Amino acid sequence: MSKQKLVLIGNGMAGVRAVEEVLQLAPDQFDITIFGSEPYPNYNRIELSKVLQGDTEIHDITLNSWQWYEDNNIKLYPGETVLKIDKDKQIVRTDKGREAAYDKLIIATGSLPFMLPLPGADKEGVTAFRDIKDCEKMIECSNHYKKAVVIGGGLLGLEAARGLLNLGMEVDVVHLADYLMERQLDQTAGKMLQKELEKQGMNFLLEKQSEEIIGTDRVEGLKFNDGHQIEADLIVMAVGIRPNVSLAKESGIPVNRGIIVNDYLETEVPNIYAVGECAEHREMVYGLVAPLYQQGKEMAKQICSIEGDGYQGSVLSTQLKVSGVDVFSTGKINEDEHTKSLKLFDDWNGTYKKVLVDKGKITGAVLFGDTSDGNRLLSLINNGAAIEEYTESERSENSGADLISSMPDEEIICGCNGVTKGTIVEAINSQGLATVEQVKGCTNASRSCGGCKSLVSDLLEHTLGDDYTQNEKESICTCTTLSRDEVIEEIKLKGLTHTREVMNVLGWKSEEGCSKCKPALNYYLGMLKPTEYEDEKESRFVNERLHANIQNDGTYSVVPRMYGGVTNAEDLRKIADVADKYEVKMIKVTGGQRLDLLGVKKQDLPDIWSELDMPSGSAYAKGLRTVKTCVGADFCRFGTQDSIGLGIKMEKKFEGLNTPHKVKMSVSACPRNCAEGSVKDVGVVGLDGEFEIYVGGNGGTHMRKAELLYKVKTEEEVLAVTAAFLQYYRESANYLERTSAWVERVGLDQIRSVLDEKQTFLELNARMDEALSVVQDPWKEAIEDNRLLRELYQNVKVPAGTN
C-alpha cells in the first residue's frame, strides 16, 4: 500500500510536535512534507527570552535538528511560505511555485504579533518580539543605541524589557492598565511585581496610551495622548498576538478569531486540520504551548485513526521567565460575588499567595515570591479538587526533597508538556536515566520553557539518592558527571598529572574527551601546578597552539606586543617591512590599541616573528590580552597620573599569564576614563593621589559595567591588588568564564572578603609570582625549536604524479 501524504504548513512548535506524535503512533503510515516561512529548523520560541537575556544562544534553542527531519524522512522546505490551499484538488501552493498534494493537511501557522497602528510605526527601530529575526534586531540595536521603550507590560513585554536591560540599554515599559500583567495577576501581585522589577532597573509608565512614534527615518521618541513624550531609540511592541488565519480564510476554511476546529482539531473542510495558536476550539484561542501540545496529541490520534476522547480545552497557567522574580498564576484570578479566597501576604519576605474557591472547589491561584505550589494547584484545579485537599495537605515550606516526596504521582512536573511525577520516576527507573538532559530526551519534561528544570533535578536526586551526582549543568562537559570543583579536588587528592590520566582515573565516558574538557583540564592542571605541568599542545585550540589567530579563510593574523599601546618608529618600520615582504593582506588597528597583520600564511608565521623580533601580543590567548592606556599626565591637560607608565608595568608583569578566559585591562589617568575601564576585566582609574580599581567589566556580548573593588594610593598597590584578584579568578572560575560572569556569580563582597584577609592576599600574590615565573615568549620559543617548527608550522607538499 502506498503511503498517505501528510502536509504541515508552519514549521513551528505546535505543528512539529503534532508530527512527532503522529510519528510515534504510526511511524510508517505517512509521507510527510513540512513548509515553514522561517529559514530554521523548529526552534524553541519560548527561549527567545533567554537568548535576549543572554542565558543561551540562538543555535542552542533548536528543538528538532536538520538531522531529525532527515532521519524521519520528512521533506522540509524552510524559508518557503504556502500561499494557497486548493481544498478541492487537495493541493497546496508555495511562494516558490512549488505544489504539494495532500491526503491530510495540518495548518499550524501560529500567530502574528499585533502591531499598534500608530503614526510612525513603520519607522526603523520599531520591532515586535516573536521570532529569531526580532531577537537579532534587538541585540544588534543594543550595540549602537541606549534608550529602549517596551509597549506592553504583560509577560512578553516584561521578558523583553529584562533582556534589553541585560543588553545594557535603559528601559521604559509603557502600559495601558494601572498594574502589570493584569491578565494574569491581581492588583496586589501586580504591584509587588512592579516593585521588584523597579529594583532590577526597569522604569514604568502606567496608564499611558501611546499616540505617535516620532522621528525622521529612525524612531526618536514616543508621544502619549496626554501630550507627554519620551525619548526612544528602539520601540518594542508587545501588546498581544493575533491568530495567523489569512491563508485559511482566503482558501475558504471557516474562521472566527482563529480557524474553527472541533474536539478532534478538524476544520470544517474534510481532511484539513488546524492546531496551535492559529486554531480556535470552543471559542478559545490559546497562546501557550501546554494546551497546544495537548491539542497535537489528540489530533495525531484522529489522523492515525486511533480512537481518543478528543481535546476538551485547558486550564492555563503562566510563569514569568525573569530571573529573580517568581510569579505564577492559573485559572481564575479575580474575586467576584461567588468566590471566596484564601490569602497569605508576607510583606517582609515579599511573598503573596491567593487561592480562589468557588462552591468549595479551587478555581484559580496567584503566587508571588514562592511559586513552588504552582503545579500542584494546577493539578488540583484540573482534577476539580476541593479546597480541603490543598489546605489539609499544606506542605512544609522547604522545597526540594520534602516537596518532591510529598507529591502524588499524578502531579504535573512539566506544565508545558504535561509530564507527571509518575512518568518521570518511571522513566528514570526503567531506562536508567541519570541527568536532566536524559529525562528531557526521554519524557519531554523541561523541553519547552525550562521552568521545571530544578524540579526534575530534585526528582532525580529523590529517585536515585546518592547516585545522582549533581545536576548535569554543572558537569564540565558531557564526557563526565563531575563538576569543575570535584575534578579539581580529585586532581589534587590523587596527584593527577596529565589530561589523559584525569580522564582515565575519573572514569570519563569518552576515551579521549572532547573539545570542551580537554582544554579545560589542560588549564586546571597548569593552574594547580604551574612549575611542574607540561602544557599539552594537543589540548589547545588552534590559536593558542599556533600563537596566532586563525581567520575564516585559513590564514592567520599576527599582533606583536606593544606595551601600553605605545610604539616607536623602529617597530613601525619593521612592521611595514614585514607586511610588504610577506604580502600581508591588511594592517588594522585593534580595539586594544595594537596593530594586527591579517592574512598571513601559516608557513610564514615563524619567519615573520623572527624578522619582527618583538614579543607576541597574545591576541589569541586565554590570558592577558592588552592593557589599554590613555595619554596621561605627560601630555594630557586633565591627566593626574602616569597612566602609560603604569599600564606598561602591568602589561610587563602579567604578559603570558594563562587565565580561564581572556583578560583585558586598562589604565586611565582621570575619571574621564578614556581607556574605557568600565568595560574591562580590570580597569584602573587614576585620580589625584589615588587609584580606583574596577573589576568584572565586559564590553562584548554580555555587556557589564565594572564594579569598584578598591581604592589604593600607590602603583605598587595597584599591581598587588590586580595580582591577587587575577589569581583568585584563576583559582576559582570555571574554564571559559570571563571575569564579568565570575564576579557576578561569586559576588564582589565575597571577592573583597577574600582579598581583605592579609595572609590570603600575600599567598595569592605568591602563587601569582610562581605562575608568572615560568612564562616564556611563545614566538621566541617556537622559532628556536626545530621540532615545533616542523610539527606545527610546516605543511607536507607532494607534487601530483610522484610516488
Place this chain on the structure above:
Amino acid sequence: MEKLLSKVFVSRLEDLPEKLGKTVIIGELELAVFKLEEGKVRAIENRCPHKGGVLAEGMVSGEHVFCPMHDWKISTRSGKVQEPDTGCVQTYETEVKNNEVYVIVPGK
C-alpha cells in the same frame, strides 16, 4: 569508469605530531592527516563541510576531530559529521609500512 589510484608517500611516522593533524597537499588535493593514539594514521579532506574550516588544525579526541572554526565534530574514520550537525568529508585510505606513511589517492 575505472578509477586509477596511487599510493603517495607522505612522511615518516615519527615526523607526524602526536594526536594532531598535518596539512598534506598532493597536487590539487588538500588532506588532513592525523596521527591518533597508538600510531594509527587517518586521512580526510582538509575542508569542513560547514564553512570550509581547516580540519588539520582541529582538536583531536579519539577517532574524532573538532573543526577549529565552529567546533563541528567529524569522524576521521568515516568522514561523517556527528550530531547534531550533518554532512561528511571525503576519507582516504592510509598505509604505514616500515614507519613510512602513505595515503591512497585517486589519479596517477
